[in-house]
Amino acid sequence: MSIIEAIIIGIIQGATEFLPISSSGHLVLLPEIFQMTSPDLTLIGLVHAGTLLAVLIYFRQDLxxxxxxxxxxxSLHQPLASKEAKLGWLIVVGSIPVALIGLPFAGFFEDVFGSPRVAAGFLLFTALLLVLGERALSGKKTTADMTWTDTLIIGLFQALALFPGVSRSGSTIVGGLSRGLDRPTAARFSFLLGIPAILGAGLQAILEIFTVDAQFSGSVYVVSFVAAAVSGYACIHWLLTWVKNHTLYGFAAYVALFSILYLIISSFGG
Structure with a gap:
């Protein structure tokens, strides 16, 4: 893998982890389309670590x-006394569905649904989710107004991202919109809820590093990590600003078009 390819892989992961357009779908389809070198397990683990670093730095004060x-x-035996503590426990509760489903069955989802055409099909599902989420937008709830039912349902939406091509940020934002959160609150909670999920995925990939031999040079891994962290940080900031005054329809149109174009190209290519 060249340095340019490594930078591109890092940017793809950093941008698509947080924009509602599916990192798994893009990491499967873009190397296929442009005949790029496929990332190995070490690289996958490191770009996940890069996006984790981005979200930790961006939300460092909140965390x-x-x-x-x-x-x-x-310590005061009042675990829900403050809104900040409640938010922390909401994140924990919202992470339960993906932990219960994702940890034992992640390999199954990758093996059964990991083909490029299937990932492209699930991108269409992501587009549909984003449209339905915008149509469901009706509330003004903030995180202070969230209930345990709200966060569990958003957590179930996050579990949909186990299917390659389904956006984690997109599905959780839509889950928040369906529960009456306004768009900026839904996006912000999506990023906070994503921290345990990204941490889990990154740790799993990094643990797998020790079972395989690294395929690329150290410089390839370093630049991919840095590219993922920088692009991830930039995309978090951009999306949180964007959703204040814009809908998700543009992202829905993009992923639908990307999916359809890939399916057409792959059909002609056999």
Whole structure:
């Protein structure tokens, strides 16, 4: 893999992890379309670590306040006394569905549904989800108004992203919209809820590193990691600004067009 390919892989992961257009779908389809070298397990683990670093840095103040509040309220035997502590527990509860389904069955989903054409088909499902989410937008709830039922349902939407081609951020934003959250709140909670999921996926990939031999040079891994972190940070900031005044229909149109074009090209290519 060349340095340019490594940068492209990092940018793809960083951007598509947080934009509602599916990182798994793009990492499967773009190398296929442009005949790029496929990333090995080491590279996959490192670009996940790059996106994790991006979200941790971007939300560092929020996370620090959440951790302090959880520890303080637990020491007072009042675990839900503050809104920051409640938000922390909402993230934990919302992560339960993907942990219960994803950890034991992640390999099954990759093996059964991991072909490029199937990923392209699930991109169409992502487009449909985004359209339905916009049509469901009706509320003004913030994270302070969220219930345990809200976060469990959003967590179930996150579990849909186990299918390659289904966007994790897209599905969780749509889950939030369906529960009456406004668009900026749904996007912000999606990113916070994604931290345990991205951490789990990254750790799983990194653990697999030790079972295989690295295929590429150290410089390839470093530039991919940096590209994923920088592009991820930029896309978090951009999306949180964008959704204040714009809909998700543009992302829906993009993933639908991308999917259809790939399916047409692959059909002619056999």
């Amino acid at each position: 620090w306040e959440i951790v302090k509040a959880v520890l303080r309220d637990l």
